[in-house]
Amino acid sequence: MSKPWRHGIRAGVAALGLLAGVAVAGYWVPLVKDNLHDPESPAIGVLQEPAEALSKLPPDPAGNQVDWIKAIEDGVIQPRTGLHSREPMRIRDDFILLENTGEMPMVRFPHRSHTLWLDCKNCHEKYFVSRAGANPINMYKILQGEYCGRCHGAVAFPLTECKRCHSVPRKKD
Ligand code: HEC
Ligand code: HEC
Ligand code: HEC
Structure with a gap:
């Protein structure tokens, strides 16, 4: 029935x-x-x-609910590169693998997504020494607003989005 x-x-x-x-x-x-x-x-x-x-703008479930990287990559927004100039941004395309994450998946830092908005000087050498592995970053300092926490949790996606940073699974031995 x-x-x-x-x-x-x-x-x-x-x-x-x-x-x-x-x-x-x-x-x-x-x-x-x-x-x-x-x-x-x-x-x-x-x-x-x-x-x-x-x-x-392209939607995102977290933070201010906009996928800003998609917005800029798709050309939906075209931020000025300076107050008076339209000089091209200096884009850097590599990724840095940050491995000191304990049991958590490792962190893949994408230079490209950052240099679409930011100049090298926004991060180097004051907040990050430009040498892979040279910065004593940890989660406590990030939560205190240092390193990645200068922006994430303030103007970029929130720190509760663990997997967006911790995106590279560890190989089980
Ligand atoms: C949002 C912050 C940020 C911006 C902007 C940024 N970087 Fe970096 N950069 C990092 C971080 C984080 C690392 C990795 C540091 C570590 O491993 O401790 C890094 C590492 C580096 C390294 C070392 C790479 C290696 O393999 O040893 C170089 C060189 C570098 N950056 C150059 C640049 C240049 C040139 C620009 C601008 C075009 C730039 N960065 C923009 C955060 C940034
Ligand atoms: C904005 C990026 C980002 C986010 C979001 C993030 N982390 Fe991290 N986390 C890092 C970085 C960078 C390190 C240091 C890696 C290194 O230096 O090799 C780290 C390190 C860690 C470590 C290693 C131990 C320690 O104290 O440093 C743990 C555990 C950790 N994170 C857990 C978390 C958890 C759980 C969340 C979500 C609640 C989270 N993280 C969100 C970037 C992030
Ligand atoms: C100077 C500011 C700043 C710092 C420092 C910074 N970020 Fe970001 N990050 C941004 C902005 C702005 C975006 C793009 C907006 C968003 O996604 O919320 C972004 C986006 C990202 C993305 C998403 C990339 C994508 O293609 O979707 C990841 C992953 C990320 N950041 C990781 C990190 C990690 C790990 C650190 C520390 C090693 C860090 N960020 C430090 C500003 C920063």
């Missing part, structure tokens, strides 16, 4: 899932509620809402 109600329930659950997905993926706090802008200010109605600006 067929049980048509089952389909009804499934469809209902699917619809709920879909709604939840949309609600979670597309939520940006409005300016009046972000605890940064003065909700009484007359400018509040003039400023662009984050949802209006960011919903048009």
Whole structure:
């Protein structure tokens, strides 16, 4: 005997899932509620809402919900390289494998994704000595806002996204 109600329930659950997905993926706090802008200010109605600006960019489940690397690689955004210049960025294409991660998968640091936005001087030599393995990085210091933590958790994706950095599995002996 067929049980048509089952389909009804499934469809209902699917619809709920879909709604939840949309609600979670597309939520940006409005300016009046972000605890940064003065909700009484007359400018509040003039400023662009984050949802209006960011919903048009490639989506991401974490942080401010934009996949910024995809946005720049696909040419959806074309940031100026300087206030007065349009000099090309200096792009570096290699990856550095950071292996001191204990039981966690190793960290693959992509120069390219960073040099699309940042100049070498933003990191070298003040925050990172430019020699593989020369920096005593660890997770505690990162959580304290040093090394990768100068940006990640502040302006780049949050530190709760372990796997985005710890992306290279260790070979089991
Ligand atoms: C977001 C920060 C950041 C930026 C921007 C950056 N680097 Fe690096 N760089 C690193 C990190 C992290 C390492 C690895 C350090 C380690 O292993 O301890 C590294 C390592 C290096 C190394 C050593 C490579 C090796 O194999 O020994 C060189 C050379 C280097 N960077 C040059 C550059 C140049 C040139 C630019 C600009 C085009 C640049 N970097 C931009 C963070 C950065
Ligand atoms: C922004 C990149 C990034 C994120 C996100 C990140 N880590 Fe790390 N983690 C590192 C780097 C870099 C090291 C040091 C690797 C090296 O120096 O060889 C490290 C080291 C570690 C280590 C080795 C022991 C120690 O204290 O340093 C552990 C364990 C660790 N991370 C766990 C985590 C966990 C769990 C998360 C998520 C909650 C996380 N990490 C998120 C970059 C990251
Ligand atoms: C000076 C700022 C800065 C520092 C320092 C920095 N990052 Fe990033 N990182 C960014 C920005 C900006 C992005 C792009 C925006 C985003 O993904 O949130 C990014 C993106 C990434 C990505 C995603 C790459 C992709 O192609 O999707 C990884 C992985 C990453 N960083 C790892 C690291 C690790 C590991 C360190 C420390 C060794 C580090 N970052 C240090 C600013 C920084």
